[in-house]
Amino acid sequence: MSVKRPTMKDVARAAGVSPMTVSRVVSGEPGVSPGTAAKVGQAVRKLGYQRNDTARHLRQKNLGTSTIALVVDDLANPFYALMARSVEDEAHRRGYVVLVGSTNDEPARERDIIAAFTARQVDGMIIVPTIGGHGFLKQPMAGGTHVVCVDRPAKGLAVDTVTVDNRAGAERAVTHLIGHGHRRIAYLGDRFDIWTQTERYAGYLDALAAHEIPQDLSLVRHELRSPHRARAALAGLRALADPPTALFTSNDIITMGVLDGLDDPTPPAIVGFDDLPLAERLSPPLTVVSQDPVALGGTAANLLFARIAGDRSAPRSVVLLTRFIVRGSAEFRGRSTGG
Numbered sequence: 001m002s003v004k005r006p007t008m009k010d011v012a013r014a015a016g017v018s019p020m021t022v023s024r025v026v027s028g029e030p031g032v033s034p035g036t037a038a039k040v041g042q043a044v045r046k047l048g049y050q051r052n053d054t055a056r057h058l059r060q061k062n063l064g065t066s067t068i069a070l071v072v073d074d075l076a077n078p079f080y081a082l083m084a085r086s087v088e089d090e091a092h093r094r095g096y097v098v099l100v101g102s103t104n105d106e107p108a109r110e111r112d113i114i115a116a117f118t119a120r121q122v123d124g125m126i127i128v129p130t131i132g133g134h135g136f137l138k139q140p141m142a143g144g145t146h147v148v149c150v151d152r153p154a155k156g157l158a159v160d161t162v163t164v165d166n167r168a169g170a171e172r173a174v175t176h177l178i179g180h181g182h183r184r185i186a187y188l189g190d191r192f193d194i195w196t197q198t199e200r201y202a203g204y205l206d207a208l209a210a211h212e213i214p215q216d217l218s219l220v221r222h223e224l225r226s227p228h229r230a231r232a233a234l235a236g237l238r239a240l241a242d243p244p245t246a247l248f249t250s251n252d253i254i255t256m257g258v259l260d261g262l263d264d265p266t267p268p269a270i271v272g273f274d275d276l277p278l279a280e281r282l283s284p285p286l287t288v289v290s291q292d293p294v295a296l297g298g299t300a301a302n303l304l305f306a307r308i309a310g311d312r313s314a315p316r317s318v319v320l321l322t323r324f325i326v327r328g329s330a331e332f333r334g335r336s337t338g339g
Helices: 008-015 019-026 034-047 053-059 078-093 107-119 135-142 166-179 195-210 227-238 252-261 293-308
Strands: 067-072 097-102 124-127 146-150 160-164 185-188 246-249 269-273 287-290 317-320 323-325
Touching (some): 008 019, 019 034, 067 107, 078 097, 078 293, 107 124, 107 135, 146 293, 160 166, 166 185, 166 195, 166 287, 166 323, 185 195, 227 246, 227 252
Parallel strands (some): 067 097, 124 146, 146 160, 160 317, 246 269, 269 287
C-alpha cells in the first residue's frame, strides 16, 4: 500500500501559515520572519516534506531545472569516472545536479538515455557520442536543451566539442618506439569505428610511414573491448612466427589487459594511450600518452554553462594537448613477445 507524500498544504496546516509562506521558506526567498521560518522548518522535518521541483518547473516554463546530464561510454572506466567527477564539481559550484548514464557505445541505448534525460527537462547535456548519427538531438536542442560533446565529435551535429590531439599523441608514441630500435610494432585497439580509435590508429600509421616502415596487418588488432580480449590478442601476437618487439595500446582498458598477460621475463616494449594509477610503480614503469579527463570534463562543463547562461556564439572546437610521459617501458631495444 502506497503512502501519500506530504504536500505544501499539509506543511502550511501544521505550521499555521499559508501555502504561499511555505513556498517562500522552502525556496529560500526573503521576507519571512525568523519565527515563522522556524515553524515551517519544524513542520517540514516532522512531516518529511520534499519539494517537487518537476511540478514547480512545469508551472514556471521560463525557469530552468538546475540539472544537467552527462552521457558517457562506460562510467566504470576510470577515465570517464574522473571526467564525471570534474563535471559534477563544476555543476556543484553553480548549484546544479548532474544525471549520469552509460551507453556502452550502443546507439540505441544512447537514444534511450538521452530521451529519458530530455523528458526530465535537463537544462543541458554533455555527451560522449556513440558511433551513430546524432541528428535526433536537433529536436530537443530546438526546445532549449543545450548540448556539448566531449572526447569525440558527433555526426551531423554542430555543437561545442572538446577533444584531445589523439592522432598526434599516438604518432609521438610510436615514433618513440621506433627511435628505440623497434620496427615490428603491434597496434592493439578498441572498436575501429569509434572516432578516438580511428584517430589513434591513423597516428600509428603516420609514424610508420614517416620512417618508411611497411604496414603489417598481422600486427594489428581491433575490437578489444575488454581486458580479456586484450590478453587474448597479446597471446595471438606472441604466437606469430615473427612476433612484435613493441606494443602500442590505444586505451587504458587494453593496456591493463596486456599488462596482466605479460608473464615472461623479457616483455616487449610498451607505450599506452591513457595513464594508469600507479603506472610509475610497475616494473618497468609504464611510458604513456596522458590525456587529462579532469580538464576535458571541466572544459566541457564550462562551455555548457556558458550556453545555458545565454552564449549564442558559433559552435567551438576545443582541442586539448596530450602529455608524453617517459618512464621506462619503451626505452629498450629488440625484446620479443616470444617465450
